[in-house]
Amino acid sequence: MDASIGPICQEDTLAQKRRPARVVPISDTPAKVRPQRCMPANQQRSLAGRYPLWIKGLSLLAFAWAFLGWLNETWFFQFNNPIWLNRYTEYVIILIFGIWRIVAEKNPYSRKRLIILVANVTVLWWLIPWSFPFIEPYVGYLGVLPAFPSLHTPGTLTFFLVLGAVFLFGRRVICGWNCPCVSIREVVGFPFRQADHVPRGPWAWRLRHLKWFWLALYLGAMWAMLRPANNTTTAYLGFFGLMVALPYFLTFFLAPWIGNRSYCRYLCPYGATFGVLNRVGSFQIDYNKDSCIQCGLCEKVCDMGIPVWHMGAETGKVDTSECMGCGRCITECPSKSLAFHDVRNLLFPRLHQDREWLRGLVDWQRSGTRWRTALFALVLAGALAGAWHYSGRIGSGAELINNLGTLCGLPISKQ
Numbered sequence: 001m002d003a004s005i006g007p008i009c010q011e012d013t014l015a016q017k018r019r020p021a022r023v024v025p026i027s028d029t030p031a032k033v034r035p036q037r038c039m040p041a042n043q044q045r046s047l048a049g050r051y052p053l054w055i056k057g058l059s060l061l062a063f064a065w066a067f068l069g070w071l072n073e074t075w076f077f078q079f080n081n082p083i084w085l086n087r088y089t090e091y092v093i094i095l096i097f098g099i100w101r102i103v104a105e106k107n108p109y110s111r112k113r114l115i116i117l118v119a120n121v122t123v124l125w126w127l128i129p130w131s132f133p134f135i136e137p138y139v140g141y142l143g144v145l146p147a148f149p150s151l152h153t154p155g156t157l158t159f160f161l162v163l164g165a166v167f168l169f170g171r172r173v174i175c176g177w178n179c180p181c182v183s184i185r186e187v188v189g190f191p192f193r194q195a196d197h198v199p200r201g202p203w204a205w206r207l208r209h210l211k212w213f214w215l216a217l218y219l220g221a222m223w224a225m226l227r228p229a230n231n232t233t234t235a236y237l238g239f240f241g242l243m244v245a246l247p248y249f250l251t252f253f254l255a256p257w258i259g260n261r262s263y264c265r266y267l268c269p270y271g272a273t274f275g276v277l278n279r280v281g282s283f284q285i286d287y288n289k290d291s292c293i294q295c296g297l298c299e300k301v302c303d304m305g306i307p308v309w310h311m312g313a314e315t316g317k318v319d320t321s322e323c324m325g326c327g328r329c330i331t332e333c334p335s336k337s338l339a340f341h342d343v344r345n346l347l348f349p350r351l352h353q354d355r356e357w358l359r360g361l362v363d364w365q366r367s368g369t370r371w372r373t374a375l376f377a378l379v380l381a382g383a384l385a386g387a388w389h390y391s392g393r394i395g396s397g398a399e400l401i402n403n404l405g406t407l408c409g410l411p412i413s414k415q
């Protein structure tokens with residue numbers, strides 16, 4: 001084990017020993033102390049902490065603020081404010097709460113994932129399309145012209161690129177690393193991330209099939225987009241938009257009762273699409289029955305309610321459309337019995353993406369980590385430069401000042 005990272009739970013010290021089936025403690029508390037399902041906020045490790053009511057209230061207010069921003073831009077048209085009450089309001093909230101969430105996260109791999117998630121949402125979903133909007137190549141009739149990068153809009157260039165990436169690396173490339181819909185739930189809904197709030201058990205697992213209804217609606221939307229615009233296609237796309245947006249925002253307020261991934265689990269048409277590619281593509285989680293100590297921790301930490309251990313024991317792998325690749329089950333597994341598997345395993349058969357490997361990715365001492373971080377920064381800088389170039393605003397200092405001023409909420413009118 002990497003000493004610089006430290007144990008996640010006391011099972012670290014027993015990692016290689018097989019033991020009879022029992023639920024093991026999930027915290028750093030001494031073995032004689034009765035195990036808790038949910039730790040105080042400042043002691044949380046693999047499961048989220050308990051937060052006071054005022055923090056939960058603040059989270060619900062932030063959810064309401066994001067909802068109001070969308071309502072103002074699409075229905076109310078009451079406030080002509082560039083940032084505090086429009087579609088980008090949600091991304092501002094993600095940035096603010098994201099910083100808090102990153103600091104609070106104790107799992108080093110999850111912390112790294114959150115940093116990238118919040119950075120991607122801030123740059124790719126907010127700053128580029130808002131400050132330097134340009135229309136990206138697309139096929140069909142989209143209803144609303146897509147400002148690059150339109151990752152969730154079928155028919156756009158980035159949408160097809162995302163589909164290809166999901167096929168090769170799994171749903172995690174978008175659901176784990178680059179989706180604002182899950183971001184706001186992970187950062188603002190963090191106080192509601194408690195193991196006993198996530199519905200588990202056979203009935204909750206069967207309910208996952210609900211998402212195919214939304215996938216069918218989505219296929220209808222794709223069909224409508226490839227047709228010439230007419231009254232029927234326009235009406236259908238309006239209906240589809242409503243069927244996505246209303247559950248999306250309303251499930252914010254169900255988080256205190258059913259956890260913060262209910263939308264991803266049951267109602268997201270995009271997640272259902274990516275889930276299909278999860279199954280048919282290269283992604284799965286490998287499971288090693290021989291080293292597993294049957295502690296059940298992997299199931300407790302999975303916010304998607306996947307019966308990780310049971311599925312692994314039955315089939316020898318965790319291959320499901322539900323897995324959004326957060327990696328928490330792998331990084332918490334005390335016996336390194338779980339490992340990501342994707343296209344890289346076809347190219348490099350000796351690659352083993354288990355807990356040690358994932359934790360190594362966040363070890364700053366390793367040159368690979370520094371190299372990847374530099375590459376990530378370079379790609380983001382390149383995306384910004386590309387957006388700047390193709391938006392045709394090179395040399396337009398007034399535009400830059402205008403956009404930056406608007407970005408800061410200053411009363412400068414957009415050209």
Ligand code: SF4
Pocket residue numbers: 174175176179180181182263264265268269270271272324
């Ligand atoms: S399931 Fe949908 S909302 Fe959730 S992370 Fe994936 S694309 Fe985003």
Ligand code: SF4
Pocket residue numbers: 291292293294295296297298299308309332333334335336337338
């Ligand atoms: S695979 Fe799951 S049940 Fe088995 S040791 Fe790892 S965390 Fe425990």
Ligand code: SF4
Pocket residue numbers: 301302303304305306308318322323324325326327328329330
């Ligand atoms: S199975 Fe593991 S990687 Fe997949 S969503 Fe659950 S915790 Fe995350």
